[in-house]
Amino acid sequence: MRYIITPGVEIGSDESKIIYVLTMEQVNSYRELGYSCKERRYKVTINYREYEIACTEIWKKGDTEHTVIIPAFLLPRRGYPLDVYVYAINLYCNEPKMSQRSVAEATKKYFGLDKFAHTTIGRAMKKLSKIMCEYIEGQVGTMADGQMKKQEKDAQSDATDKMGCKNKFPILRDTQKRRERIKKFLENKADTKNRRRIMETCEQLVIWWYVQFEQLLI
Numbered sequence: 001m002r003y004i005i006t007p008g009v010e011i012g013s014d015e016s017k018i019i020y021v022l023t024m025e026q027v028n029s030y031r032e033l034g035y036s037c038k039e040r041r042y043k044v045t046i047n048y049r050e051y052e053i054a055c056t057e058i059w060k061k062g063d064t065e066h067t068v069i070i071p072a073f074l075l076p077r078r079g080y081p082l083d084v085y086v087y088a089i090n091l092y093c094n095e096p097k098m099s100q101r102s103v104a105e106a107t108k109k110y111f112g113l114d115k116f117a118h119t120t121i122g123r124a125m126k127k128l129s130k131i132m133c134e135y136i137e138g139q140v141g142t143m144a145d146g147q148m149k150k151q152e153k154d155a156q157s158d159a160t161d162k163m164g165c166k167n168k169f170p171i172l173r174d175t176q177k178r179r180e181r182i183k184k185f186l187e188n189k190a191d192t193k194n195r196r197r198i199m200e201t202c203e204q205l206v207i208w209w210y211v212q213f214e215q216l217l218i
Helices: 024-032 082-094 100-111 118-136 148-159 172-186 195-213
Strands: 002-006 018-020 036-046 049-059 067-071
Touching (some): 002 195, 024 036, 024 049, 082 100, 082 118, 082 172, 100 118, 118 172
Parallel strands (some): 002 067, 018 049
Antiparallel strands (some): 036 049
16 A cells, blocks of 8 residues: 655544545546545544545545555554654653653553553554664655754664664663664654644654655554
8 A cells, every 4th residue: 555645634623533635626626537436534533633634535446556545644553643652762762761661651641541551552663663764764855944954864874773673672771772763763853842833843744754765654
């Protein structure tokens, strides 16, 4: 499955619990261009409310892969918007005295969640670190604001260190190396001063990442 990632889609902007990524006019425009279209729905929770995100899957006859148009905050098959995970990971990497459990509790409070498992943080960090190790080395890109280039050069150096990237039971040293690597990568990218800035910077980050590596961030 491939994705077209669309920025600027707001969650909780009205009373509806269904968020349509495309208007009917936009869907019809794809049909007029020869695409087949169907709807895919994903659920996310924020501010103690569950939302359904109505995305459009498009394809043409003969395509080997279908494409789903998703908002930048959506991670298919994950229960929360992207900024929840980035906030938790960033907090855990920058506050070495905080455990994953305490970070999970802080994240629940900040985003208004009924639950957020501490093990989710570890799994998300493992996936992000693994993709960095596999794909970043030798691939330096830039964002529109130019902030990514220097940080990715630093990440390339880290990616040559395979500690924590192999499929083995993680030990404390692996976890620490992973935290350091991700902390450096997110530096100057994960602006967590307020909810609006978190959403905006996460949108920039996930779009850049997908263009570079054809992988969702987490």
